[in-house]
Amino acid sequence: MQELIQYIDDAWASQLPFVAYHVPGAREVTCFFPEDSELRHLQAYDEAGFIFSPFETSSQPLVFPEAVSEVLKFELIDPELEPQSNFRINEKPGEKENYLKLVSNAIDQIRAGEVRKIVTSRKISAEYELKNPAELLLKLIYFYPEAFTYVWFHPEVGLWAGASPEILAKTYRTQFKTMALAGTKRVEEGRTWTEKELDEQQIVTDEIVKALNKHGENLDISERQTDKAGELLHLRTDITATLKSSKLGDVLRELHPTPAVCGLPKDKAYQFLNKHEGYDRQFYTGFFGELNMPQHNQRSTRTRNQENQAYKSVVRASSLYVNLRCVSYAAEKINIYVGGGITKDSIPKEEWTETVNKSRTMLKVL
Numbered sequence: 001m002q003e004l005i006q007y008i009d010d011a012w013a014s015q016l017p018f019v020a021y022h023v024p025g026a027r028e029v030t031c032f033f034p035e036d037s038e039l040r041h042l043q044a045y046d047e048a049g050f051i052f053s054p055f056e057t058s059s060q061p062l063v064f065p066e067a068v069s070e071v072l073k074f075e076l077i078d079p080e081l082e083p084q085s086n087f088r089i090n091e092k093p094g095e096k097e098n099y100l101k102l103v104s105n106a107i108d109q110i111r112a113g114e115v116r117k118i119v120t121s122r123k124i125s126a127e128y129e130l131k132n133p134a135e136l137l138l139k140l141i142y143f144y145p146e147a148f149t150y151v152w153f154h155p156e157v158g159l160w161a162g163a164s165p166e167i168l169a170k171t172y173r174t175q176f177k178t179m180a181l182a183g184t185k186r187v188e189e190g191r192t193w194t195e196k197e198l199d200e201q202q203i204v205t206d207e208i209v210k211a212l213n214k215h216g217e218n219l220d221i222s223e224r225q226t227d228k229a230g231e232l233l234h235l236r237t238d239i240t241a242t243l244k245s246s247k248l249g250d251v252l253r254e255l256h257p258t259p260a261v262c263g264l265p266k267d268k269a270y271q272f273l274n275k276h277e278g279y280d281r282q283f284y285t286g287f288f289g290e291l292n293m294p295q296h297n298q299r300s301t302r303t304r305n306q307e308n309q310a311y312k313s314v315v316r317a318s319s320l321y322v323n324l325r326c327v328s329y330a331a332e333k334i335n336i337y338v339g340g341g342i343t344k345d346s347i348p349k350e351e352w353t354e355t356v357n358k359s360r361t362m363l364k365v366l
C-alpha cells in the first residue's frame with residue numbers, strides 16, 4: 001500500500017499521467033502509468049488499455065494504452081484513514097433557481113410530447129487544494145467498496161475521480177453484461193418506489209433491451225431490484241446477452257449515452273441538454289474502464305503439477321462504467337457533477353434535493 005501511495009505521489013508531484021482504480025470485489029488496486037505525456041485517443045475498440053470517454057459522442061475516448069504503460073497491481077490492505085471530511089460547498093446565488101428553471105423547462109418539453117425523459121445535471125464548484133490523490137482514492141475505496149472507484153490524471157485534462165455504481169459494459173468472450181440503473185432515494189427515507197421512479201427506470205431497461213437485440217442474442221433480463229450506492233438507493237435491472245458478430249465499439253455506439261444519463265429519445269434529449277444545460281459535462285456521464293485487459297484464469301484448480309500450466313489461459317475482458325458521482329479538479333478548483341432523470345411527473349424542488357443528495361457521495365471524501 002505504501003508503495004502504491006508512493007507511486008501516485010510521485011506521478012502527481014511530477015504532473016505525469018496516471019490512473020489508479022479499484023473494481024468492485026477486487027483485492028487489489030490497479031494502476032496505469034503511461035511512459036510519456038502524449039494525449040492519446042482510442043483508434044479502435046480492439047485496442048487494450050484504460051479508456052476515458054466524454055459524454056459527448058463525437059470525440060473518441062482517451063486511452064492509456066497497455067502497450068505504452070506500466071501496469072501495476074497493489075494488494076489492497078485496509079488503510080488508516082482520516083475521519084470523513086466536513087468539507088462543504090456553499091450554494092451560490094442563483095444556483096438553485098437556475099436548476100429549478102432547467103428542470104421546469106425539461107418538464108415543459110416532456111409535457112409537450114416531444115421527449116419522454118431528460119436527464120438534467122449541474123456542476124457544483126469551489127476553490128480547493130487537492131494535496132493527495134492517493135488518499136482520495138483510498139477513501140473512495142473504503143467508503144464505496146461496491147462501486148468502481150478511480151483517480152485519473154492527465155496534465156492536459158486535469159484530474160478526475162469518482163465512485164460509479166453503474167456498469168455500462170462488461171464483456172467476457174462473447175458474453176455481454178450491462179444494467180439499467182435509475183430512480184434515486186436516500187436509504188433513510190424508508191419509502192416504497194414511486195410510479196415516476198419505476199417509469200424512469202423502465203425507460204432505461206426498454207431502450208437497452210432494444211439496443212442489445214440488434215447486436216446480441218439470448219438476452220436475459222433480471223428482476224428489478226434495489227441497489228445500494230453509498231447512502232443512496234437505485235432501481236436496477238441487469239441485462240446480459242451473447243454478442244453475435246458485433247464488435248464492442250458498435251454496441252457502445254448504440255448504448256451510450258443511455259436514457260439513464262441522457263434521455264429518450266436520445267437525439268431530442270441530447271439537443272435539449274446542449275442548448276439548455278449551460279455547461280460542458282466533459283467526462284461526467286461519459287464512461288471509463290478497462291478495455292481488453294488480460295484476465296488470468298485457471299480452468300483447473302485441482303491439478304497441482306506442472307501440467308497445470310496448460311490449463312491456464314489468458315482471456316481479455318472489458319469492464320466499463322458510467323462516470324457518475326465524480327469530480328474534476330484543475331487549477332485549485334474542484335467541480336462535483338450531479339444530475340437526475342426528469343419525466344412528466346417530476347417535481348423541480350425534489351429534483352434539486354436529489355442532486356444535493358448525490359453530491360454528498362463525493363463531498364464525504366474531499
Ligand SMILES: C=C(O[C@@H]1C=C(C(=O)O)C=C[C@H]1O)C(=O)O
Pocket residue numbers: 119121166181182183184234260261324325337338339340341342358
Ligand atoms: C445522473 C446521475 O445518476 C443517474 C440518474 C439516476 C436518477 O435519475 O435517479 C440514477 C442513477 C444514474 O443512472 C448522477 O448521479 O449524476
